[in-house]
Amino acid sequence: MRLDVLHRSRLSPEQLALFTAITTGARADNAQGFLKTGESVESLAGPFNVLLYSPKTGLAVQQLGAHLRYGSLLTPRERELVILTVAAAESSEYEQAAHEAIALAIGLSPSDLQALREQQIPRGLRPAETAVATLALRLALDKDLSDTAYEASRRLVSEPRIVDVVATVGYYQSIALLLRTFRVHPPTSSSGVTTEES
Numbered sequence: 001m002r003l004d005v006l007h008r009s010r011l012s013p014e015q016l017a018l019f020t021a022i023t024t025g026a027r028a029d030n031a032q033g034f035l036k037t038g039e040s041v042e043s044l045a046g047p048f049n050v051l052l053y054s055p056k057t058g059l060a061v062q063q064l065g066a067h068l069r070y071g072s073l074l075t076p077r078e079r080e081l082v083i084l085t086v087a088a089a090e091s092s093e094y095e096q097a098a099h100e101a102i103a104l105a106i107g108l109s110p111s112d113l114q115a116l117r118e119q120q121i122p123r124g125l126r127p128a129e130t131a132v133a134t135l136a137l138r139l140a141l142d143k144d145l146s147d148t149a150y151e152a153s154r155r156l157v158s159e160p161r162i163v164d165v166v167a168t169v170g171y172y173q174s175i176a177l178l179l180r181t182f183r184v185h186p187p188t189s190s191s192g193v194t195t196e197e198s
Contacts, residue, residue: 089140
């Protein structure tokens with residue numbers, strides 16, 4: 001890793017505000033992925049530690065991430081299909097490790113995850129899930145969507161939900177780039193460190 005892990009006791013006021021925003025709110029209420037020891041988290045792992053280095057940007061990024069994770073129009077299964085599609089396309093081991101556990105917990109199967117790793121659409125998904133996963137795969141691989149693919153998506157996925165798919169793909173591509181640039185390794189269960197994905 002190219003950046004030192006920042007500890008809460010040594011954060012600036014701006015960094016501490018970001019730290020608090022990350023460890024409270026929707027992420028704390030939906031604690032999948034958090035690894036806490038005792039009463040508090042002393043440092044953050046993954047993209048969150050990186051974001052602490054630029055707290056103003058980090059705050060905006062984490063707010064968008066929290067919205068896409070907990071407030072978008074996508075169902076949890078659709079969201080994880082999109083995220084894991086991006087993880088595979090970007091070869092992001094961190095995103096893959098962090099989100100496969102979440103995907104399994106909400107009902108995706110090991111064979112679904114294997115298909116996503118191979119940049120394939122899992123069999124047996126609901127029609128809307130297949131449409132969302134196909135849309136995400138085309139966006140992640142082609143960086144665009146043909147008119148034919150757009151019209152096919154629109155038959156099963158509303159335009160507002162297509163916007164959320166596109167935003168989620170772009171967001172997780174940017175997180176993958178942060179992780180790759182700063183050589184952030186997949187999460188581990190280090191005591192007192194949260195490893196939740198952004």
